[in-house]
Amino acid sequence: MDKLPNKPLTLKDVALRAGVSHSTVSRAINHPELINGATLERIMKLVQELGYHTNPFARSLQTSHSSTIALVVPSISNLAFANLTAGVQAALEEATTRYDLLIFSSDENLKKERFICNLLLQHRVDGVIFVSSAGGPPPTSLLPENMAKVLVERSNKKVDSLILDLEGGLIEACSHLHELGHKKIAIITGDTTSITSKERLKWFQGALAVFGLPLATEYVEHGGWTARGGWEAMLRLLQLPEPPTAVFGVTDTIAMGAMGAASSLGFNIPADCSVIGFNNEPGSSELNPPLTTLDACSFQIGKHAAEILLGKIRNPDRQPTEVKYSLRLLKRSSTAPPRS
Amino acid sequence: MDKLPNKPLTLKDVALRAGVSHSTVSRAINHPELINGATLERIMKLVQELGYHTNPFARSLQTSHSSTIALVVPSISNLAFANLTAGVQAALEEATTRYDLLIFSSDENLKKERFICNLLLQHRVDGVIFVSSAGGPPPTSLLPENMAKVLVERSNKKVDSLILDLEGGLIEACSHLHELGHKKIAIITGDTTSITSKERLKWFQGALAVFGLPLATEYVEHGGWTARGGWEAMLRLLQLPEPPTAVFGVTDTIAMGAMGAASSLGFNIPADCSVIGFNNEPGSSELNPPLTTLDACSFQIGKHAAEILLGKIRNPDRQPTEVKYSLRLLKRSSTAPPRS
DNA sequence: ATGAAAGCGCTAACAG
DNA sequence: CTGTTAGCGCTTTCAT
Numbered sequence: 001m002d003k004l005p006n007k008p009l010t011l012k013d014v015a016l017r018a019g020v021s022h023s024t025v026s027r028a029i030n031h032p033e034l035i036n037g038a039t040l041e042r043i044m045k046l047v048q049e050l051g052y053h054t055n056p057f058a059r060s061l062q063t064s065h066s067s068t069i070a071l072v073v074p075s076i077s078n079l080a081f082a083n084l085t086a087g088v089q090a091a092l093e094e095a096t097t098r099y100d101l102l103i104f105s106s107d108e109n110l111k112k113e114r115f116i117c118n119l120l121l122q123h124r125v126d127g128v129i130f131v132s133s134a135g136g137p138p139p140t141s142l143l144p145e146n147m148a149k150v151l152v153e154r155s156n157k158k159v160d161s162l163i164l165d166l167e168g169g170l171i172e173a174c175s176h177l178h179e180l181g182h183k184k185i186a187i188i189t190g191d192t193t194s195i196t197s198k199e200r201l202k203w204f205q206g207a208l209a210v211f212g213l214p215l216a217t218e219y220v221e222h223g224g225w226t227a228r229g230g231w232e233a234m235l236r237l238l239q240l241p242e243p244p245t246a247v248f249g250v251t252d253t254i255a256m257g258a259m260g261a262a263s264s265l266g267f268n269i270p271a272d273c274s275v276i277g278f279n280n281e282p283g284s285s286e287l288n289p290p291l292t293t294l295d296a297c298s299f300q301i302g303k304h305a306a307e308i309l310l311g312k313i314r315n316p317d318r319q320p321t322e323v324k325y326s327l328r329l330l331k332r333s334s335t336a337p338p339r340s
Numbered sequence: 341m342d343k344l345p346n347k348p349l350t351l352k353d354v355a356l357r358a359g360v361s362h363s364t365v366s367r368a369i370n371h372p373e374l375i376n377g378a379t380l381e382r383i384m385k386l387v388q389e390l391g392y393h394t395n396p397f398a399r400s401l402q403t404s405h406s407s408t409i410a411l412v413v414p415s416i417s418n419l420a421f422a423n424l425t426a427g428v429q430a431a432l433e434e435a436t437t438r439y440d441l442l443i444f445s446s447d448e449n450l451k452k453e454r455f456i457c458n459l460l461l462q463h464r465v466d467g468v469i470f471v472s473s474a475g476g477p478p479p480t481s482l483l484p485e486n487m488a489k490v491l492v493e494r495s496n497k498k499v500d501s502l503i504l505d506l507e508g509g510l511i512e513a514c515s516h517l518h519e520l521g522h523k524k525i526a527i528i529t530g531d532t533t534s535i536t537s538k539e540r541l542k543w544f545q546g547a548l549a550v551f552g553l554p555l556a557t558e559y560v561e562h563g564g565w566t567a568r569g570g571w572e573a574m575l576r577l578l579q580l581p582e583p584p585t586a587v588f589g590v591t592d593t594i595a596m597g598a599m600g601a602a603s604s605l606g607f608n609i610p611a612d613c614s615v616i617g618f619n620n621e622p623g624s625s626e627l628n629p630p631l632t633t634l635d636a637c638s639f640q641i642g643k644h645a646a647e648i649l650l651g652k653i654r655n656p657d658r659q660p661t662e663v664k665y666s667l668r669l670l671k672r673s674s675t676a677p678p679r680s
Numbered sequence: 681a682t683g684a685a686a687g688c689g690c691t692a693a694c695a696g
Numbered sequence: 697c698t699g700t701t702a703g704c705g706c707t708t709t710c711a712t
Contacts (some may be wrong), residue, residue, distance in 0.1 A: 008464075010689055021699045026691060036697055053462040057401040058689035061704050066397070076429070077622065077639075082422040089416065089445055100463065103443050105429055122393040123440065124348075227626035253623055260626040264673075269628075282417065283593055286567035288603035288628045299417075333604075350705055361683045366707060376681055398705035401688050 009052045017050070018043050029054065060124075069127040069148075069309060070102040070120050072113070078225070079253065079281040080298045084131060084152070087302025095310055099126070106133060108194055117142040127309045129302075130154065132196045148312040150305050153196065160308050160320045162301055166199060169294045169327025170207035173276050176292075176329055177246045178211040180337045182274065186219035186244035188233040188254050197222075200250045200278070219244055223254040230257025238265060238273070245273055245338035252277035252284045252293055259287065259334065270336035280330055289333035296327055349392045357390070358383050369394065400464075409467040409488075409649060410442040410460050412453070418565070419593065419621040420638045421471060424492070427642025428469065435650055439466070446473060448534055457482040467649045469642075470494065472536045488652040490645050493536065500648050500660045502641055506539060509634045509667025510547035513616050516632075516669055517586050518551040520677045522614060526559035526584035528573040528594050537562075540590045540618070559584055563594040570597025578605060578613070585613055585678035592617035592624045592633055599627065599674065610676035620670055629673035636667055 015022040020039060028035050028043040035043070046052075060066050071088055073081040085103065092099050102125060106113040117139050120128055127148035133139060140149050140159055151161035177185055187204050189197040205215045221237055223229035230249055234257065237244055249255030255277030259269050269275055269289055277284060277293035284291040304323070312318060355362040360379065368375050368383040375383070386392075400406050411428055413421040425443065432439050442465060446453040457479050460468055467488035473479060480489050480499055491501035517525055527544050529537040545555045561577055563569035570589055574597065577584055589595030595617030599609050609615055609629055617624060620635035644663070652658060 011691095012689080022689085023691075023700080024698055026689095027698085030691075034697070039697085055401070055689050056463055057397045057404075057406070058704090059691075061395070061397040061401050061689080061706085062691045064397075064704075075426070076416075077419070077422045077426040079417070079419060079422070082417045082419070085443075086415070086417040086445065089443075098459075100442055100459075102440055103425075103429075105426065119438075119440075123396055227623035231626045256623060257626040260628045260630065263628040264630070283567035283596060286571045286597040286600040288600045288609075290600065290604070351707095352705080362705085363684080363707075364682055366705095367682085370707075374681075379681080395705050398688090399707075401690085401705080402707045404688075 008055065009050055010055070011052075014043065014046055014050060014052050018046050064124065065126050066124050067098060068100045068102055068123070068125050069129070069306075069313075070104060070116075070123075070125045071129045071131070072104045072106055072116055072133070073131045074106055074108045074133075075225075076103060076105050079283070080251070080279045080296070081131060083282065083298040084302035084305075087299040087304075088129065088306040090299070091303040091306035091310070095306075097310075099310070108133075108191075110139075113139050114142060120147075127313050129305050129309055132194075146316065148309055148316065150309045150312065152301060152305050155322060158320060160312060161322045162305050162308070163322060163324050164296055165324050165326045166203040167206065169329070170200075170203045171210055172327070172329045173248065173294055174204070174207040174211055174213070176331065176335065177274065177276070178213070180246075180274065180335060182246040182338050183213060184219070184242065184244045184338075185213060185215075185246045185248065186221065186237050187215070187248045187250065188221045188223040188230055188237070188258060189250050190225040190229075190254070191222055197250065204248060223249065223251075223257065225251060225254065227253050227257035227260070230254035231261040232257075234258035234261035235265070238262060238267065243273070246276070246335070247273060248276045248278075250278050252279045252281040252291060255291055255293070255334075256284070256287055259289075259291070263288075270334050271339060274335040274338070276335060285330075285332060287334075292332045292335040293330050294327040295330050297325060301325060348395065349390055350395070351392075354383065354386055354390060354392050358386050404464065405466050406464050407438060408440045408442055408463070408465045409469070409646075409653075410444060410463075410465045411469045411471070412444045412446055412456055412473070413471045414446055414448045414473075415565075416443060416445050419623070420591070420619045420636070423622065423638040424471060424642035424645075427639035427644075428646040430639070431643040431646035431650070435646075437650075439650070448473075448531075450479075453479050454482060460487075467653050469645050469649055472534075486656065488649055488656065490649045490652065492641060492645050495662060498660060500652060501662045502645050502648070503662060503664050504636055505664050505666045506543040507546065509669070510540075510543045511550055512667070512669045513588065513634055514544070514547040514551055514553070516671065516675065517588075517614065517616070518553070520586075520614065520675060522586040522678055523553060524559070524582065524584040524678075525553060525555075525586045525588065526561065526577050527555070527588045527590065528561045528563040528570055528577070528598060529590050530565040530569075530594070531562055537590065544588060563589065563591075563597065565591060565594065567593050567597035567600070570594035571601040572597075574598035574601035575605070578602060578607065583613070586616070586675070587613060588616045588618075590618050592619045592621040592631060595631055595633070595674075596624070596627055599629075599631070603628075610674050611679060614675040614678070616675060625670075625672060627674075632672045632675040633670050634667040635670050637665060641665060 132153040221233035280295035472493040561573035617633035
């Protein structure tokens, strides 16, 4: 008739019923190989029946690790990052040891990123995955040397990192456009300041150069990472005295907005203007028209990042590596030869 | 020259330097009003300088609350839920006391949902927000009475819940279609089993009835919650001997896929077929054409849910309430009169 | 207003 | 193989 909010069981409760000491129960759970077969069985059955669960606070206090990892993304409400997050979750579910996932949004804001680092420190997460942080140096320096880290889309010799082969990917994209006969090719980046934008712009320009194509300043627009931004940028591009015949959006979302804008103006995609995106976000192949894009395998990368992180936690002495993902160009219907 | 991975400071470290006992430091942090002004100041300055942070495990072990809340969504890589998540994060950031956010995906899977409940139990989260759980009764019964909970898009007298006014919203949507002159209206749901699908279908059918419109069985399709699914469902609909002149997708993502499919077949949206979505996901207004949709304010709802949860944690005795969100129909360009 | 002491539940020596 | 013991770092009576 215990009316109290049933207090969780403790090791002692189990020990009492099993007729052993609480440390034996602890051992049974953490190092079963050290326990007599019969006793072990008896204990584990009891644990099952009673539904005992180790108090994570007590355990963490003792072991000083939290079984928690953190993921820091610029924004969770961005399909590519949401996808990457799902990949991380998937890896965590497959892992043999349970890890909880704490998610933070940095909003591409350096100050907030530092604040988050502080939080990670306080909460003593076992590891952290940083995705394409804001400008400046990755904030990993604010974190203890011995905290496992992996960087995504940002490189740093001293930390494991997963990066994209922007050079190769953008050459492939520009090659495609070049083969179709495009000469006037514009780009819509996310913003003017973020490293992500700058890098994609840089390699895009480099790729154009490979084909002897210049990049006029008026062909560099900024879309604020949103569909709306892509829309507005496209409007500006299309109003140019000499509008581009092809546009690269540094994100599918931006590219989608660009296509919407063009269509709203009565332009036909791809006949009047080709569009290429980046990420292969879910749904991009169902747009009108289906979007040609560079597939960045966000889910896969998230999963891989988590696997690397878990490995690093298990074996902290492994040398940091950098793995480079190549981008695959998915040719769909948003690209075609320019109107002659 | 301490080479060790600098161990975090403890209360004792601070106490030592401040020339007081560790309990005084603890009090200074948790109950400053009990401490002598001068001492308090001295201690807090030290805390600042040294960068001391309470060890969360020790505190939680003592207080048995975790300063962590959980969010359980069907899938994080779904724009509406990602948006809702962002709303939850926003509320947490604005709150006076820090709470960490643990995120779980239930995949609309009852078994997994139960597993997650188990996890929540083990991790002793202070509260949980369940979003449109899988079929069956909400799993809140598996959780201790005294754990704060809020349900989103699922109602339950005994728990705070946020629900959508599907009835009103769908009547508005159908009214719009009816006024435009549509008679042959189809629906693409998410799946055949989930409560979310069933409810939206039910109220859609009810809304059609309000205008004297029947819903033929062949006008009920299922899109698996994805753009691809919406695409395929639309293909089936359009191949019917008598294809619908308007389609309601229970999700913008599904509706987007439906529009893409129609376009790929050479149909013009909205001239040949109107499309209405649900959620007003980011980007829906930049589609080709911009999608008419029922705005479900996901971000706002997430934020509100978190606020309610925090209130509940603070004041557990408050009566559970149910707040109903009305849906606003955003008329954009994907709806028009049917071809005469 | 402050200190001493107990103990949250657990893990990991250390004995036996 | 198992029990005893000593903390992990903190909050909170209970004294003073």
